Amino acid sequence: MQAFEEYPCPNCGSELNYDAAKSSLKCLHCGAVFAIQKSTEVIEERNISIFKDAETIPIAPIQVAVYRCSKCGQETQEAGDVAFFECRNCGNNVVNPAAYTTRSISPAGIIPFKISKQDALDRFAQWIGKGFWNDSDLKKLSLTDKLEGHYVPFWTFDCQTGNQWSGYSGRYYYETVRRRNASGEEVTEQVRHTNWTWRTGSFELFFDDVLVCGNKAIPQDRINDIYPYLLNDVVVFNDEYLLGWNARAYDKDLSETYRLARTIMDRKIEQEAISRLAEDTYRDLRVQTDYSGETFKQIILPVWLCQYLFKGKTYQFIINGQTGVISGTKPLSVSKIATAVVIAVLIIAAIYFFTRSG
Ligand SMILES: [Zn+2]
Numbered sequence: 001m002q003a004f005e006e007y008p009c010p011n012c013g014s015e016l017n018y019d020a021a022k023s024s025l026k027c028l029h030c031g032a033v034f035a036i037q038k039s040t041e042v043i044e045e046r047n048i049s050i051f052k053d054a055e056t057i058p059i060a061p062i063q064v065a066v067y068r069c070s071k072c073g074q075e076t077q078e079a080g081d082v083a084f085f086e087c088r089n090c091g092n093n094v095v096n097p098a099a100y101t102t103r104s105i106s107p108a109g110i111i112p113f114k115i116s117k118q119d120a121l122d123r124f125a126q127w128i129g130k131g132f133w134n135d136s137d138l139k140k141l142s143l144t145d146k147l148e149g150h151y152v153p154f155w156t157f158d159c160q161t162g163n164q165w166s167g168y169s170g171r172y173y174y175e176t177v178r179r180r181n182a183s184g185e186e187v188t189e190q191v192r193h194t195n196w197t198w199r200t201g202s203f204e205l206f207f208d209d210v211l212v213c214g215n216k217a218i219p220q221d222r223i224n225d226i227y228p229y230l231l232n233d234v235v236v237f238n239d240e241y242l243l244g245w246n247a248r249a250y251d252k253d254l255s256e257t258y259r260l261a262r263t264i265m266d267r268k269i270e271q272e273a274i275s276r277l278a279e280d281t282y283r284d285l286r287v288q289t290d291y292s293g294e295t296f297k298q299i300i301l302p303v304w305l306c307q308y309l310f311k312g313k314t315y316q317f318i319i320n321g322q323t324g325v326i327s328g329t330k331p332l333s334v335s336k337i338a339t340a341v342v343i344a345v346l347i348i349a350a351i352y353f354f355t356r357s358g
């Protein structure tokens, strides 16, 4: 059986949760608040070459972890990669540190939740209230049970690049041409031509903390919408921040996420090369890149996730648990849209009628 870590309240022995609003541990029973000791360790970037080979080993199948509650004796089962457990019977809180060690790389840092559940709900209410087309019944929606705070694993990559580029730069010039139009009248016209010049050059570009999500369930596009995370606030990883929150080990490994990070870097490099090459336009761009000093780290970031059913359809939204930035789809009001369509048709009909009779 795995070793679970318990953090009972020093006052009353009840459960502690990490409280986002107070940035501290708070007892659910007596309300006492305790600061988390911050580590002075420096979070180090790790050299990627050491791990590239190790990461070709597939992620080991997830075993079931069984927690026997120290308070009531009840057994609770969860997948082995789940890092935070609650006793099914009495709600006792425990951390499962082995969850992260089921992977070859453990988290180095974490940004603790700053946006509390109430704050997240308020931000949702404000966001959904905006926009003329939204269904007004939405404001009555209660999402308290559906909104979940998740600590999500991310990978960050640093890299130095040296880039050699070449291609044709195009400059437009115009020629005035006389010709006859369909009615036989002589008209002048500007015709555009392009002057092509072969060019080459080089530049260096350093990438700092290219961030890629390590959880398959959350599409990267969704995550991009709630960026940025302010990575200066990353602290040394500590189990205590997980108390009371959903937490799971990564399921997108280093090699997979690094490929994505390379794509992000290459896109930036190409844009930089284009800005150096093109005058008005360009063609045949080639860029050769040398990557060096590639490092990475795994960090855990806070995300609020919500999926809810509204008038028979499923909607989702996502909130940055550090900054409160929100993104998602909003249910549109069918009746408002129908009314607008009817009004538009009436206006078109009226214009048609008056222009005909006028
Ligand atoms: Zn207490």
Ligand SMILES: [Zn+2]
Pocket: 069, 070, 071, 072, 073, 074, 087, 088, 089, 090, 091, 092
């Ligand atoms: Zn229990």
